[in-house]
Amino acid sequence: MKQPRNLTRQRKIHIASFRLNPDNWMISKKQFDNWLIVHRLTGSTRIIPAP
Numbered sequence: 001m002k003q004p005r006n007l008t009r010q011r012k013i014h015i016a017s018f019r020l021n022p023d024n025w026m027i028s029k030k031q032f033d034n035w036l037i038v039h040r041l042t043g044s045t046r047i048i049p050a051p
Helices: 009-016
Strands: 025-030 034-039 045-049
Touching: none
Parallel strands: none
Antiparallel strands: 025 034, 034 045
16 A cells, blocks of 8 residues: 555545545545545545546
8 A cells, every 4th residue: 555645735625525534535546537545444445526
């Protein structure tokens, strides 16, 4: 698993808007129209639209 990095405030707000706890998620891949986020503990992935 990748080394977790702290999210910026705007990224935390964006992840929280999807009813996810930003403390438990990290951004794995940023694409033009979506983000691949990975749960820090379980390793499950989700794709959310980019802001």
